[in-house]
Amino acid sequence: MAKLLTDRILEHLGARGETNLLDLADEFQEDHQKIVGAAKSLETVDGLIVVKPISKKKWELTDEGRHIIEHGSHEAVVYNAVPDEGIPQAKLVKSSPYAKVGFSKAMVTGWIELDKSGDVPIVRKKVPSIVDVVQTHLKNLSSVPENIKAEYKKRKLLQEVVIKSMRLEKGPNFSTKIEKLEADLTSDLLVNGTWKDKKFKPYNFEALGAPLPIGHLHPLLKVRHEFRKIFLEMGFTEMETNNYVENSFWNFDALFQPQQHPARDAHDTFFISEPRISTKFPMEYLERVKTVHSKGAYGSQGYRYDWKLEEAQKNLLRTHTTSNSARMLYKLMEKVEGVIADYNLTLGNLIGTLYEFFSKLGITQLQFKPAYNPYTEPSMEIFCFHNGLEKWIEIGNSGMFRPEMILPMNLPPDVNVIAWGLSLERPTMIKYGLNNIRDLVGPKVDMEMVHNNPLCRLEKTSRMTRLQWKTRQHEEKSVKTQSNQETKIKQVAEHPSEKPKFVRQQLVIFCDPQYPISFILSFIRVVAPYFRVSLSTHVHSTVTNFPKKLAGFGSLYFSKGANVDISFTVIWKPIGLDPIMVLPGMHRILGMVNIARYLNRLVEQVDTNVLKYETNGPLYASKIDFYLDKIHYALHDSDRVLPMHMYKTSCYIMGKDISIIDLILENIDKCQIREKM
Ligand SMILES: N[C@@H](Cc1ccccc1)C(=O)O
Numbered sequence: 001m002a003k004l005l006t007d008r009i010l011e012h013l014g015a016r017g018e019t020n021l022l023d024l025a026d027e028f029q030e031d032h033q034k035i036v037g038a039a040k041s042l043e044t045v046d047g048l049i050v051v052k053p054i055s056k057k058k059w060e061l062t063d064e065g066r067h068i069i070e071h072g073s074h075e076a077v078v079y080n081a082v083p084d085e086g087i088p089q090a091k092l093v094k095s096s097p098y099a100k101v102g103f104s105k106a107m108v109t110g111w112i113e114l115d116k117s118g119d120v121p122i123v124r125k126k127v128p129s130i131v132d133v134v135q136t137h138l139k140n141l142s143s144v145p146e147n148i149k150a151e152y153k154k155r156k157l158l159q160e161v162v163i164k165s166m167r168l169e170k171g172p173n174f175s176t177k178i179e180k181l182e183a184d185l186t187s188d189l190l191v192n193g194t195w196k197d198k199k200f201k202p203y204n205f206e207a208l209g210a211p212l213p214i215g216h217l218h219p220l221l222k223v224r225h226e227f228r229k230i231f232l233e234m235g236f237t238e239m240e241t242n243n244y245v246e247n248s249f250w251n252f253d254a255l256f257q258p259q260q261h262p263a264r265d266a267h268d269t270f271f272i273s274e275p276r277i278s279t280k281f282p283m284e285y286l287e288r289v290k291t292v293h294s295k296g297a298y299g300s301q302g303y304r305y306d307w308k309l310e311e312a313q314k315n316l317l318r319t320h321t322t323s324n325s326a327r328m329l330y331k332l333m334e335k336v337e338g339v340i341a342d343y344n345l346t347l348g349n350l351i352g353t354l355y356e357f358f359s360k361l362g363i364t365q366l367q368f369k370p371a372y373n374p375y376t377e378p379s380m381e382i383f384c385f386h387n388g389l390e391k392w393i394e395i396g397n398s399g400m401f402r403p404e405m406i407l408p409m410n411l412p413p414d415v416n417v418i419a420w421g422l423s424l425e426r427p428t429m430i431k432y433g434l435n436n437i438r439d440l441v442g443p444k445v446d447m448e449m450v451h452n453n454p455l456c457r458l459e460k461t462s463r464m465t466r467l468q469w470k471t472r473q474h475e476e477k478s479v480k481t482q483s484n485q486e487t488k489i490k491q492v493a494e495h496p497s498e499k500p501k502f503v504r505q506q507l508v509i510f511c512d513p514q515y516p517i518s519f520i521l522s523f524i525r526v527v528a529p530y531f532r533v534s535l536s537t538h539v540h541s542t543v544t545n546f547p548k549k550l551a552g553f554g555s556l557y558f559s560k561g562a563n564v565d566i567s568f569t570v571i572w573k574p575i576g577l578d579p580i581m582v583l584p585g586m587h588r589i590l591g592m593v594n595i596a597r598y599l600n601r602l603v604e605q606v607d608t609n610v611l612k613y614e615t616n617g618p619l620y621a622s623k624i625d626f627y628l629d630k631i632h633y634a635l636h637d638s639d640r641v642l643p644m645h646m647y648k649t650s651c652y653i654m655g656k657d658i659s660i661i662d663l664i665l666e667n668i669d670k671c672q673i674r675e676k677m
Helices: 002-016 021-028 034-044 063-071 074-081 100-110 133-139 146-152 189-191 219-233 282-295 309-313 320-331 345-361 403-409 423-431 447-452 468-480 485-494 519-527 592-605 619-635 658-672
Strands: 018-020 049-061 112-115 120-127 158-170 245-247 313-315 340-341 367-372 376-386 391-401 415-422 505-511 533-539 568-571 578-583 589-590
Touching: 002 018, 002 034, 002 158, 021 034, 034 049, 049 313, 049 345, 049 533, 063 133, 063 589, 074 100, 074 133, 100 112, 100 189, 133 340, 146 158, 158 658, 189 533, 219 345, 219 423, 219 592, 282 309, 282 403, 320 340, 320 403, 320 415, 340 345, 345 367, 345 391, 345 415, 367 391, 376 415, 376 423, 423 468, 519 533, 519 568, 519 658, 589 592, 592 619, 592 658, 619 658
Parallel strands: 505 568, 533 568
Antiparallel strands: 018 158, 049 158, 112 120, 245 313, 340 415, 367 376, 376 391, 391 415, 505 578, 578 589
């Protein structure tokens, strides 16, 4: 059947020169979708036809419109229901489904009149006969002028739908007969010599490989990986959060959450029966926590209740990871996930950090709403605009830890702590264009979606504007295409990002002269044709033995001109293996690998020809990430070495293009870190 259809289309095209599939569907009396399928299969034959997408508006009857075609317009039905002697109004309006509308229309048109002289209002015919124009119009839409159709649209008798279709033209190799191309050079073709006359199908190098029958990562895992990378890139280090059982002291008391707080009731928290209690606490700190709760301290009047150790001892299933933040803070780590402790931090630092994090995810529409947590003041819920749902949704909670919480830990009084907790599911929904969380977690998750969804590279720059999104959703609805998750996911993933404007970068790198960050020089060498880069170096006063060989480090790129795109200032300072890159503002990036990742993303935002990373597609980027992680671990863990093929390769590690990995490996050789491994 399909073959026959393709032949018919070709014949038609041969005779007419061009055609559109909507007309063709009418002419052939075939389903439009079938014709589209046949045209698509013809499109695959090289140069046979040219296909152009078109969209056409079409008027369609609504259910009410169809009712009129069958029974007559509402006003005509009402008119016909009025007997010559008249009928009580109350009875008339019950006589048919649309009688109320019909009654007022018939009154306005002057077909009927209302006689109120008697006890009950009586409806009588005002004209001897009528012509039901509305019904005639709806029966033959093509002859109805547009302004009247618009009128019927207002009356909800007609609706306008957009139909997407295609226009066909002859291609350069047009013919009404399709010669079947050979897909394979078989031994038969060779033996009988017919290969000489056959035409062969060209190789399709764009074809996607068959999906492997292997496990696939769920979108949440991919987004979690992305979150982790961004925080690492921003200079954070990870804390362990694998203690799912916690005691009430760290989960609540340390966070200045009073013992009567409703969240501590048995119906809000799962308490553990075995072992029921914890016994080891840092006692001095515990005493200070007790004091601030029961009597007040550090300028706070506290809650003034009888604080009980037994309540703090109760074990529970951890209700949030903020308990881990409290434990880490107590150990006075400088930076931990979700928490930054530093001198004189402000709410501005918190907002700035969150903006930076989310903008790296491609989420730039954020709002903050005042909230309440027992352990933070001020507190802010974080909202983000969901294009699909067309509303702001909460994606996290944050705040500045209260002095009553941090001062008992003996942190200096001018140290402030900003902290946040983020949802993973909601940003994932935004990224994947999902409107229902049940599509992502729970029993209704479609395994096909997990299988088919793109590797998650959250868009770094612009996202679809609200208007673009709306137009797309609208088109989707009117075209009535099936809207399963897969198409939605593809649409979001395929949406091209716009290039951002490059903002001049002033980057300061603190680096130990023992472990010189030589890869920066290779990086500059490679990007120099595309960006204006300068470098200057300084030796910090704490360096006692400055190696002579570093004296001329980067001298090739010393420049006095201020007009550069990227300026590096390297400060030699004994800080150990991991260099620290400081960005304008408070952000720091720790470690050579993370610095390299940042720089690669930076240049790629502007010029995608140099040092390909994410532009070459998700698989390529993941492979680079894989090598970056390997290098990071090899640098930090004396037991691990780089796999041999990573530095024994004769060409570039990623194949035909030079990548950031090559630049790093070149320099790992130079500074001989590898020998230390
Ligand atoms: N504990 C909060 C998150 C949070 C962390 C730190 C500060 C403020 C809020 C929650 O689970 O929602």
